[in-house]
Amino acid sequence: MNTFVTHLESAIDGTAFPPGHVYNVHKDRPLWVRYDLNQVRKAITPSSFQERSPSLWRYRELLPLPFDVEPVTLGEGMTPLLPCRRLGRALGLANLSIKDESQLPTGSFKSRGMTAAVSMAQHLGLKRLAIPTAGNAGGALAAYAARAGMEAFVFMPRDTPVINQFEAYLAGARVFLVNGLINDCGRIVREGTAKMGWFDMSTLKEPYRLEGKKTMGLEIAEQTNYRLPDVILYPTGGGTGLIGMWKAFQELRELAWLRTERLPRLVSCQSDGCAPIVRAFAKGERFAEMFPNAHTVASGLRVPAAVGDFMMLDAIRASSGTAVAGREERIVHWMREAFRLEGISVCPETAVCLDCLENLRQTGVVRPDEDIIVFNTGAVQKYPETVKLSLPELDKNQPIDYAGLAT
Numbered sequence: 001m002n003t004f005v006t007h008l009e010s011a012i013d014g015t016a017f018p019p020g021h022v023y024n025v026h027k028d029r030p031l032w033v034r035y036d037l038n039q040v041r042k043a044i045t046p047s048s049f050q051e052r053s054p055s056l057w058r059y060r061e062l063l064p065l066p067f068d069v070e071p072v073t074l075g076e077g078m079t080p081l082l083p084c085r086r087l088g089r090a091l092g093l094a095n096l097s098i099k100d101e102s103q104l105p106t107g108s109f110k111s112r113g114m115t116a117a118v119s120m121a122q123h124l125g126l127k128r129l130a131i132p133t134a135g136n137a138g139g140a141l142a143a144y145a146a147r148a149g150m151e152a153f154v155f156m157p158r159d160t161p162v163i164n165q166f167e168a169y170l171a172g173a174r175v176f177l178v179n180g181l182i183n184d185c186g187r188i189v190r191e192g193t194a195k196m197g198w199f200d201m202s203t204l205k206e207p208y209r210l211e212g213k214k215t216m217g218l219e220i221a222e223q224t225n226y227r228l229p230d231v232i233l234y235p236t237g238g239g240t241g242l243i244g245m246w247k248a249f250q251e252l253r254e255l256a257w258l259r260t261e262r263l264p265r266l267v268s269c270q271s272d273g274c275a276p277i278v279r280a281f282a283k284g285e286r287f288a289e290m291f292p293n294a295h296t297v298a299s300g301l302r303v304p305a306a307v308g309d310f311m312m313l314d315a316i317r318a319s320s321g322t323a324v325a326g327r328e329e330r331i332v333h334w335m336r337e338a339f340r341l342e343g344i345s346v347c348p349e350t351a352v353c354l355d356c357l358e359n360l361r362q363t364g365v366v367r368p369d370e371d372i373i374v375f376n377t378g379a380v381q382k383y384p385e386t387v388k389l390s391l392p393e394l395d396k397n398q399p400i401d402y403a404g405l406a407t
Contacts, residue, residue, distance in 0.1 A: 002066035030204040054078040074105035086341040108378035110140035116212030118144040130198035132185030135164040142171035155185035203238030204308040217248025230370035235349035237303035239312040246315035266321035271296035281323035298348035326355035345380035
């Protein structure tokens with residue numbers, strides 16, 4: 001057997017599709033990849049993963065790429081789960097950890113989705129890929145397309161962080177800046193598909209990025225000895241990470257590998273400058289309206305409308321979780337606090353999570369003794385425009401007041 005994939009399934013109405021073909025969406029909504037988990041259970045046990053190299057691809061039985069096909073990889077390893085005692089004390093928490101995705105090959109969690117998606121694209125015979133991006137996804141696609149020898153077209157808002165522009169360009173992609181938001185970039189990709197012959201790699205508009213992101217949940221299970229934390233806070237723009245983790249937990253439960261009946265409460269964290277999921281959750285709605293005048297320095301969260309909105313909201317509610325908006329004006333504060341207290345360079349999106357966590361702790365939604373994991377989805381070094389500095393300067397020709405340096 002070359003894969004345990006049985007079929008693909010529409011997330012909106014359950015329509016089944018045979019594997020091994022090129023798909024985008026059904027009725028403009030995403031597709032799930034489904035596996036024969038009974039056969040997976042017969043083939044491996046959790047200890048099987050520990051005997052393999054610490055790569056994302058050690059989970060081959062729960063990934064869509066056939067076993068005899070080499071993945072397009074840049075060496076995606078297991079990212080560390082770092083205890084944060086000082087930051088935890090500052091927030092009134094005894095058991096806070098950060099899952100640091102910034103250590104992946106392209107500096108963000110987007111490496112996970114793109115290694116899976118580009119591997120499947122190459123396997124299915126695609127040659128030209130296109131993506132709308134708020135930043136990190138474009139650079140990741142460009143890198144993995146370069147690794148695979150494929151063409152990549154990247155469309156990003158013109159105020160996307162400059163590092164993201166550089167990395168996509170340097171990786172050989174055709175990069176275009178758009179005077180709009182990510183949904184405007186998405187329209188350009190969609191309308192150009194027939195004319196340009198590219199495949200649309202937009203978030204959740206192909207089935208396999210989700211499977212790569214799912215490995216975040218598989219890793220957490222492995223790192224917690226299959227007991228899982230009480231709460232997971234995740235910065236959600238397009239939401240593939242949150243949706244993917246919930247899918248992973250459902251599959252692990254069906255495999256009977258979990259050592260707890262309780263699954264983590266998922267918290268969708270957004271900026272108050274762009275919070276469509278938070279608004280929909282508060283209203284009890286399954287689908288989110290377009291968020292007007294979307295703005296945030298956390299570029300990955302500047303997604304005013306997400307094709308997987310209902311999948312996010314379903315997962316949040318099924319987990320007894322919540323959706324919270326962090327304060328835009330506190331982003332830089334939390335970036336510095338995490339770095340200052342723990343030495344972990346968190347991105348603006350993760351800083352939003354920390355502001356949300358402070359809110360949840362103060363309101364009693366999160367208890368001080370609970371096990372909490374916050375995802376750091378990217379490295380702070382990729383956001384040079386976020387922090388404006390005015391540092392003191394010293395004149396080498398003047399006497400130095402050393403006593404005054406510490407004040």
